[in-house]
Amino acid sequence: MAKEMDKIVALCKRRGFIFQSSEIYGGLNGFWDYGPLGVELKRNVKEAWWKDMITRHDELSTPKGAPSSFSMTGLDCSIIMHPQVWKCSGHDDLFHDFMVDCKECKSRFRVDHVTVAVRRTTTDKTPVACETFIVDAETGTGLSKTQSKRLDQAVGQYKKERGDDVECEQVTMSLDSYLKEAPLGGPAARCPSCRGELTPPREFNLMFKTTVGALAGEEGTAFLRPETAQGIFVNFKNVVDSSRVKVPFGIAQVGKSFRNEITPRNYTFRSREFEQMEMEFFCHPDESRKWYEYWRDRRYQWYVKYGLASDRLQLRDHDPDELSHYSVGTADVEYAYPFLSEGEFGELEGIAHRGDFDLRSHMEGKLVRDEEGCLVVQQDEHGQPKYRGSGKDLRYFDDQSRERFVPHVIEPAAGADRATLAFICEAYHEDEQPDEKGEMQSRVYMKFHPQLAPIKVAVFPLIKKDGMPETAAGLYRDLKQAGIACTFDQQAAIGRRYRRQDEIGTPWCVTIDGQTAEDNSVTLRDRDTLEQTRIPLNDVVAEITSRLNA
RNA sequence: GCGGGCGUAGCUCAGUGGUAGAGCGUUAGCUUCCCAAGCUAAAUGUCGAGGGUUCGAUCCCCUUCGCCCGCUCCA
Numbered sequence: 001m002a003k004e005m006d007k008i009v010a011l012c013k014r015r016g017f018i019f020q021s022s023e024i025y026g027g028l029n030g031f032w033d034y035g036p037l038g039v040e041l042k043r044n045v046k047e048a049w050w051k052d053m054i055t056r057h058d059e060l061s062t063p064k065g066a067p068s069s070f071s072m073t074g075l076d077c078s079i080i081m082h083p084q085v086w087k088c089s090g091h092d093d094l095f096h097d098f099m100v101d102c103k104e105c106k107s108r109f110r111v112d113h114v115t116v117a118v119r120r121t122t123t124d125k126t127p128v129a130c131e132t133f134i135v136d137a138e139t140g141t142g143l144s145k146t147q148s149k150r151l152d153q154a155v156g157q158y159k160k161e162r163g164d165d166v167e168c169e170q171v172t173m174s175l176d177s178y179l180k181e182a183p184l185g186g187p188a189a190r191c192p193s194c195r196g197e198l199t200p201p202r203e204f205n206l207m208f209k210t211t212v213g214a215l216a217g218e219e220g221t222a223f224l225r226p227e228t229a230q231g232i233f234v235n236f237k238n239v240v241d242s243s244r245v246k247v248p249f250g251i252a253q254v255g256k257s258f259r260n261e262i263t264p265r266n267y268t269f270r271s272r273e274f275e276q277m278e279m280e281f282f283c284h285p286d287e288s289r290k291w292y293e294y295w296r297d298r299r300y301q302w303y304v305k306y307g308l309a310s311d312r313l314q315l316r317d318h319d320p321d322e323l324s325h326y327s328v329g330t331a332d333v334e335y336a337y338p339f340l341s342e343g344e345f346g347e348l349e350g351i352a353h354r355g356d357f358d359l360r361s362h363m364e365g366k367l368v369r370d371e372e373g374c375l376v377v378q379q380d381e382h383g384q385p386k387y388r389g390s391g392k393d394l395r396y397f398d399d400q401s402r403e404r405f406v407p408h409v410i411e412p413a414a415g416a417d418r419a420t421l422a423f424i425c426e427a428y429h430e431d432e433q434p435d436e437k438g439e440m441q442s443r444v445y446m447k448f449h450p451q452l453a454p455i456k457v458a459v460f461p462l463i464k465k466d467g468m469p470e471t472a473a474g475l476y477r478d479l480k481q482a483g484i485a486c487t488f489d490q491q492a493a494i495g496r497r498y499r500r501q502d503e504i505g506t507p508w509c510v511t512i513d514g515q516t517a518e519d520n521s522v523t524l525r526d527r528d529t530l531e532q533t534r535i536p537l538n539d540v541v542a543e544i545t546s547r548l549n550a
Numbered sequence: 551g552c553g554g555g556c557g558u559a560g561c562u563c564a565g566u567g568g569u570a571g572a573g574c575g576u577u578a579g580c581u582u583c584c585c586a587a588g589c590u591a592a593a594u595g596u597c598g599a600g601g602g603u604u605c606g607a608u609c610c611c612c613u614u615c616g617c618c619c620g621c622u623c624c625a
Contacts, residue, residue, distance in 0.1 A: 101551070441586060460584095
């Protein structure tokens with residue numbers, strides 16, 4: 001499997017699908033460029049998505065499986081937005097962590113994930129001893145017996161030194177709070193797994209920071225968007241007010257997002273700069289469950305339609321404890337990429353039921369879930385909203401029912417690069433075909449769906465004489481005029497030219513031969529079956545067009 | 551981020567303390583009436599980058615960047 005991935009990566013480089021960014025300077029981890037063929041492939045992927053979402057959407061009919069008819073519209077938002085957007089969306093907290101590293105065993109921990117049991121004096125709260133541990137979410141386990149014993153011993157030692165009149169109590173707190181409370185002097189918190197020395201907390205920000213305005217300073221600090229979705233939410237009111245859409249409706253966006261991943265790996269799968277195809281679907285809360293299921297199934301089918309095989313593609317509903325902070329239901333469309341271990345799948349797209357979390361967050365301020373599971377505005381230590389919302393009314397007024405409500409949101413969020421990579425991996429095929437002497441030769445071909453293939457047709461004169469090149473060039477121009485991506489090749493033997501096209505996934509080759517001059521017919525050769533059919537030269541454009549739309 | 555391995559032509563790789571080769575591919579010509587054909591010719595590398603040791607480094611040492619595997623982290 002991993003070997004197959006190496007072949008795919010080599011082919012992508014050799015044929016101009018994907019290059020490493022800034023390769024001549026040694027490359028830059030987590031960034032990738034699309035070559036001449038790659039850009040066509042990725043454009044076709046995005047175009048297929050956009051057509052499915054917007055261009056071909058019929059808002060007068062009810063699509064199969066949908067609760068009702070609905071509207072769809074597009075949007076293209078800026079990459080840099082007001083910093084408050086990320087505070088209210090939750091990204092600022094979620095993507096911004098302080099981490100400590102163990103100098104001994106090199107483990108890394110989020111400061112707020114490490115719990116500290118502290119023994120301190122009851123009188124002046126001086127910390128005497130502490131032990132760290134990670135609370136297991138499933139078992140809820142805390143301090144071990146050994147650790148308790150160590151605490152007892154440390155307190156005993158302390159009492160011996162100070163005399164017996166000190167009373168100690170035990171409290172637990174996060175490492176975060178402990179470091180703030182006992183910055184100096186107190187016993188050092190040690191590594192939860194090996195008791196090694198910990199580094200001071202260091203800032204990790206998964207969002208790319210930049211400065212707005214020429215003057216550097218905290219004032220102008222802004223972030224490159226880590227997802228395209230927030231641009232849609234903050235424009236919700238603009239779209240409703242300007243486009244006459246009625247709930248239910250969706251807003252789609254394709255664009256770049258940026259995440260400063262700690263470990264970009266697996267080719268283009270986890271990149272620091274990537275392109276998303278996101279759609280936010282706004283509906284009445286009572287209907288949201290049905291819409292969630294509709295979009296989940298429809299998005300899965302989209303990948304099937306464009307050629308991902310069902311045994312390497314799966315739709316997986318998240319377990320309740322796996323759900324994001326905002327979600328009441330999420331499913332992933334996953335693909336068994338060849339770089340993953342047997343049985344493992346990687347995420348292509350997440351379809352999330354986000355409820356009213358996003359719109360309300362941008363109205364009221366950043367929300368969190370309280371003990372009863374209700375969304376409430378997160379408060380700071382003074383009882384004020386931690387991050388203030390816009391204060392704008394983002395509710396929707398339904399003229400028919402005379403009802404005013406915050407729509408619920410279904411979000412299918414797909415990775416354009418991940419989809420492109422999955423289509424590349426799925427397309428890669430090797431087989432054995434006889435050469436002109438009848439000996440079996442290995443053949444590599446990319447079995448792209450014709451709508452995704454970078455080039456749809458290659459036109460060849462069988463040999464470079466008898467007017468064949470001229471006839472072929474004429475057909476090439478006709479195809480170009482019709483807007484069909486095609487190429488012309490008269491170099492080398494015909495077999496080699498076919499193989500070249502196979503390797504870049506061109507579904508059809510048209511060859512002008514001796515018979516063309518006699519009866520105006522050409523051969524149309526199929527990439528996958530290698531079968532050739534004779535069709536009239538004048539029908540080629542129409543034939544290709546109809547096959548492309550099939 | 552840590553540990554291990556690796557980095558030589560477009561690709562796959564060989565090789566040596568005295569500034570480099572093979573196969574495939576690419577390009578040009580001839581030949582060629584259908585699946586990587588034949589013949590002829592040609593191009594291509596600052597041996598990942600920077601520094602050090604040396605009379606001399608692609609080779610030895612250090613740093614750095616990148617890739618792969620594992621751990622960690624993460625949607």
